[in-house]
Amino acid sequence: MCWKSVVAACGLLLAGLSVASAQDGYLEWTDANGLVGPFAEPEADLDTDGITNLMAYAFDLAPVNDPDAWEKLPSLAFIGDPPEPVMTFVLPREIPRDVCYVVDLVTEDGKRIEIARKNGRGPWKGTGEVFRRKLEDGCTEISVEAPLDIPIPEGECPLRLRVEFLP
Incomplete structure (x- = not known):
């Protein structure tokens, strides 16, 4: 059997499984979603959708074929005159304790400056403006703006979101 067939078969089996509670931790989430071996690695992407x-x-999605994925993941918009970048994403009702969300500003020379950080269920910290809006489903929409005193480089993606495991 070829590798693509194995991945496709696993994807079909996993598509119907529910997402484990974020309070359980990453290992429990992989177990609840039937992910084993290399398919359980944090950087694995079974359905090759880029997630x-x-x-x-971190965003309380199913690991394979989640229809709500692109509504919850980060999006970048330019708002105002002059246009300023704003990153928006949706955090789950139960934020995992073992991950941290980091928003970086990418400078013109390609360096990343951290402007906002949320460690697990702790508060947001950093120089960026963080706005929260509670959604009807209990999730929270987050919008992050770059600090006004930092020049925004020309380009398509000056803000980036990273998700990391907490030490």
């Missing part, structure tokens, strides 16, 4: 297991876990 790794770690991102799916």
Whole structure:
């Protein structure tokens, strides 16, 4: 059997499984979703949609074929005159304790400056403006704006979101 067939078969089996509670931790989430071996690695992407297991876990998504994924993951818009970048994403009702969300500003020379950080269920910290809006389903929409005193580089993606495991 070829590798693509194995991945496709696993994807079909996993598509119907529910997402484990974020309070359980990453290992429990992988177990609840039937992910084993290399398929359980944080950087694995079974359905090749660009959403790794770690991102799916951090945003309370199913690891394979989640129809709500692109509504919850980060999006970037330019608002105002002059246009300023704003990153928006949706955090789950239960934020995992073992991940941290980091928003970086990418400078013109390609360096990343951290402007907002949320460690697990702790508060947001950093120089960026963080706005929260509670949604009807109990999730929270987050919008992050770059600090006004930092020049925004020309380009399509000046703000980026990273998800990391907490030490």
